[in-house]
Amino acid sequence: MDRAKGLGAGASGLPAGLAAPHVSPDDNVLSRITRAGVQATLQRAQTLLHSGTDWGLTGVLEHNVGGKRRRPPNPNGSDSSALASPAQIAAAGLPLGTPALWHAQAGWIRPHQLVAAQLQTPGVQVLWGQGVHSLERIGAEWTVRDAKGQPLGQAPWVVVASAFDSLGLLQPLPGFAVPLNPLRGQISFGHTTDLSAHERRLLPPFPVNGHGSFISGVPTPEGTPGWFIGSTFERQCEQAPVRLEDHEANRLRLSTLLPALGEAMTAQFDPARVQGWAGVRCTLPNRLPAVGHIDPERLPGLCLSAGMGARGISLSVLCGELLAADLNHDPLPLPPELSRHVRAERYANPA
Numbered sequence: 001m002d003r004a005k006g007l008g009a010g011a012s013g014l015p016a017g018l019a020a021p022h023v024s025p026d027d028n029v030l031s032r033i034t035r036a037g038v039q040a041t042l043q044r045a046q047t048l049l050h051s052g053t054d055w056g057l058t059g060v061l062e063h064n065v066g067g068k069r070r071r072p073p074n075p076n077g078s079d080s081s082a083l084a085s086p087a088q089i090a091a092a093g094l095p096l097g098t099p100a101l102w103h104a105q106a107g108w109i110r111p112h113q114l115v116a117a118q119l120q121t122p123g124v125q126v127l128w129g130q131g132v133h134s135l136e137r138i139g140a141e142w143t144v145r146d147a148k149g150q151p152l153g154q155a156p157w158v159v160v161a162s163a164f165d166s167l168g169l170l171q172p173l174p175g176f177a178v179p180l181n182p183l184r185g186q187i188s189f190g191h192t193t194d195l196s197a198h199e200r201r202l203l204p205p206f207p208v209n210g211h212g213s214f215i216s217g218v219p220t221p222e223g224t225p226g227w228f229i230g231s232t233f234e235r236q237c238e239q240a241p242v243r244l245e246d247h248e249a250n251r252l253r254l255s256t257l258l259p260a261l262g263e264a265m266t267a268q269f270d271p272a273r274v275q276g277w278a279g280v281r282c283t284l285p286n287r288l289p290a291v292g293h294i295d296p297e298r299l300p301g302l303c304l305s306a307g308m309g310a311r312g313i314s315l316s317v318l319c320g321e322l323l324a325a326d327l328n329h330d331p332l333p334l335p336p337e338l339s340r341h342v343r344a345e346r347y348a349n350p351a
């Protein structure tokens with residue numbers, strides 16, 4: 001059930017984003033979970049999406065902006081993230097010697113296409129325009145109701161996956177304590193055909209990440225090839241208007257990430273020219289999502305899949321698989337020492 005009339009009403013309406021691993025000097029939990037998530041997403045994309053129009057396994061260059069202390073988690077070369085080669089750094093238009101990593105198992109995805117393709121799975125039925133207002137456990141089943149108190153459905157299991165809006169729905173229930181937060185973000189984008197020949201020559205042939213991210217050659221919502229730079233971060237904002245000042249923030253972001261391109265593209269950020277898209281991410285304090293049973297004792301059968309933060313493309317497929325494995329008592333797609341870090345149950349208060 002989704003209260004929207006169709007696909008992409010939430011953050012997954014993002015025109016284009018990256019599936020790329022997180023790296024840390026000690027290969028921490030977030031890095032290991034994100035790597036597993038990216039792998040799950042890329043496999044799903046390979047099976048369901050059209051390469052070149054819906055997604056691209058291009059590899060991603062990570063410009064180590066500001067020399068933050070980062071290195072490949074596995075410098076012996078058995079990992080898919082390595083130091084970027086001089087040729088890759090040059091292809092991005094960055095000066096030789098720029099600190100950068102190359103993620104081979106990474107690329108861009110249009111989340112709208114990924115969601116649409118997954119909803120075609122046999123057995124999935126979507127009820128659009130069904131805003132859930134409350135949840136109540138009656139006997140062994142949950143009843144979900146609309147704003148007028150009318151029942152919309154009943155089931156022994158319910159999975160709430162409505163991002164930050166999950167909070168309003170779940171907060172009235174006894175013991176619910178998952179600290180979901182809103183984090184608004186905006187990307188700026190435009191059509192590649194509107195760029196000058198000089199600007200087009202400077203476009204990197206793969207996405208560049210590191211201080212926000214830049215993607216080009218990916219279809220815009222209108223279908224023509226575009227460029228995209230994002231994203232801004234605005235805490236405690238539950239609305240998603242497009243703001244002029246965020247275009248300026250994204251222009252500055254591009255100037256830091258890819259200085260030559262940023263300088264050349266200054267005029268593209270003219271308010272009369274640039275386009276924007278904004279959405280509200282749902283975050284949790286440790287940047288890991290909350291998946292599965294919320295509190296099996298007090299809220300049996302009630303599950304969550306939310307808190308994807310700025311990494312929903314990299315995490316949501318893995319979260320879906322974790323949830324399905326859990327509910328079906330199948331082997332988990334993550335080792336227990338990692339899966340415990342994403343369990344919604346980690347926030348359950350003792351009864």
Ligand SMILES: Cc1cc2nc3c(=O)[nH]c(=O)nc-3n(C[C@H](O)[C@H](O)[C@H](O)COP(=O)(O)OP(=O)(O)OC[C@H]3O[C@@H](n4cnc5c(N)ncnc54)[C@H](O)[C@@H]3O)c2cc1C
Pocket residue numbers: 001002003004008009010011012013014016017018019111130131132133161162163165166169184185186187213230231232277278279280281282305306307308309310311312313314315316
């Ligand atoms: C500017 C920006 C850039 C981003 N870039 C990247 C990126 O490069 N890489 C990456 O991995 N991630 C990125 N993200 C994050 C990613 O988009 C999100 O993590 C992901 O889309 C979240 O998916 P979701 O399904 O949890 O939530 P959403 O896509 O927000 O979906 C929530 C759904 O719940 C529905 N809903 C809400 N309340 C109710 C209700 N009461 N009843 C019924 N339905 C309801 C809504 O209509 C909506 O369809 C970005 C996000 C933003 C905003």
